[in-house]
Amino acid sequence: MGATLESPITKLSKEEKAAKKAAKAEKLAKKEAKIAAKLAAKDVAAEPPEPVDEEVEQADVEENEVEEAADDGFKVHKYVPPPEPEDETLQCRDCGGDFIFTVGEQEFFKSKGFDNKKTRCAEAIARRNVLSLARKVARAVAAAWPALPSSLVFVPFECTTFVTV
Structure with missing residues (x-):
């Protein structure tokens, strides 16, 4: 029983x-x-084409510039390096006073990857730090007795019921 296959x-x-x-x-x-x-x-x-005289050549140059400006194709742009940093006078957002954003600070911000400029003067920053520290110190601290009575323990909350720590 041999089968024969016909291939196209x-x-x-x-x-x-x-x-x-x-x-x-x-x-x-x-x-x-x-x-x-x-x-x-x-x-x-x-x-x-060779220009006939200087006036014709100037007219051709102006027409070419207009045609290039109207072209919507891809253009190759020249690399323009960013300007050198200079000291900037900025206004503080808290106190409204002027302060200087120095070149060194600008370079530091750039090296850290920060995109925005400084918004507060040194005095306003110090004032905010003191207020932040005061909020942390003002937390309620209560005494509690540990399960193994060796010494008194202080916890950062008020105990409302008797619970051993």
Whole structure:
């Protein structure tokens, strides 16, 4: 019981292979000729016409600038380095007084990756730190007796019921 399978794929003869190869080469040659013709046309178009006199040349330059400005294509921009940092006079957001944001502070902020400028003067910062510390100190601290009576323990909350710590 031998089964025979008929395949739709047939082998090409040597002549057919050679004809296929020649057709491929002809197609490639046409493509290369087309590219060469395009390049030749670009070279001809790239040559600037010779100006008749200086006034005509100036008018051509102005027209080219207008055409370039109207072009919506991609443009290559020149790299412009950022300006050198200078001392800046800023206004404090708390007290409203003026303070100087020095070059050193600016470089420090940049090295840390901070995007915004300083907003408070040194006195306002110190005042905020003192207020913050005062809030922390004013927390309720209560005495509690530990489960193992060795010494008194202080906890940061008021005990409302008798609970051993």
